[in-house]
Amino acid sequence: MQKAVSSISSCRWDDLTARTWPYPHCVVVSRAREPDPTIVMQARQACGLATDAPLTSRQLAEGMLRLLLAPLCQQDASALCFARNPYGKPFLPQHPAIQFNLSHTRSAFAFAFARYSQVGVDVESCQGQADRKRAVAKRFFHPDEIRWLESLDDVQFLSAFTRLWSRKEAYIKALGMGLHKPLESFSCLADHQGALQVRDSGCVIACKLSEEWIEGEPAVALSCCLLPDASTDADAWRLLLLQDETPQNNRTDYKVS
Structure with missing residues (x-):
């Protein structure tokens, strides 16, 4: 698998919620165990929910997103106002430079x-x-992707399909179109040098597509896509793994390959 993320490091939640803008980055939080009660409490507050309110996965994700955006926007997490583009992608009207x-x-x-x-x-x-x-791939994927997947046995296929789906989702989410963009209209495959490449309507797209494989039960495919402007150093991508601070005998460690 391509090692496209230039730097991988672990970090503490308190460090994440106090960071600024040294580089474009992706934060990954494992769900291998129950979330830290402090993070859950902060997420509730960020969403404006009562302290004893149960949180859905969507609400916990939004709460953590608000907490991670707050230092970047220099604004209280609960005061952030989201809007959505015509395809449903959220953005911050008051902070147009900040993409997430x-x-x-x-x-x-x-x-x-x-x-x-x-x-x-x-x-x-x-x-x-x-x-x-395999039936999903034949129905929805680009012909080049279908040919690649058909060359794999069942053991290889499942991880390859998962990685490919993740790449495609990352690209259409970067475009801001989601599944309004037909999946068969573009491909996300490795080129002859092994670098991931997006070809859309026959043209190579100038984007940074990176992926990682996180071992676990089950394993997880992670893909990030950056559509850089002239001021962005696309090679500065960082992957930050939230450090598990549970005791060693209860710890579930990340294994990235």
């Missing part, structure tokens, strides 16, 4: 941030039945 995206699955949350450049992120758990996913 989020994704969550049962295994992880992921949040991507950039300045001026559109960004998309997707996490996908590697699970399910290969035959069903």
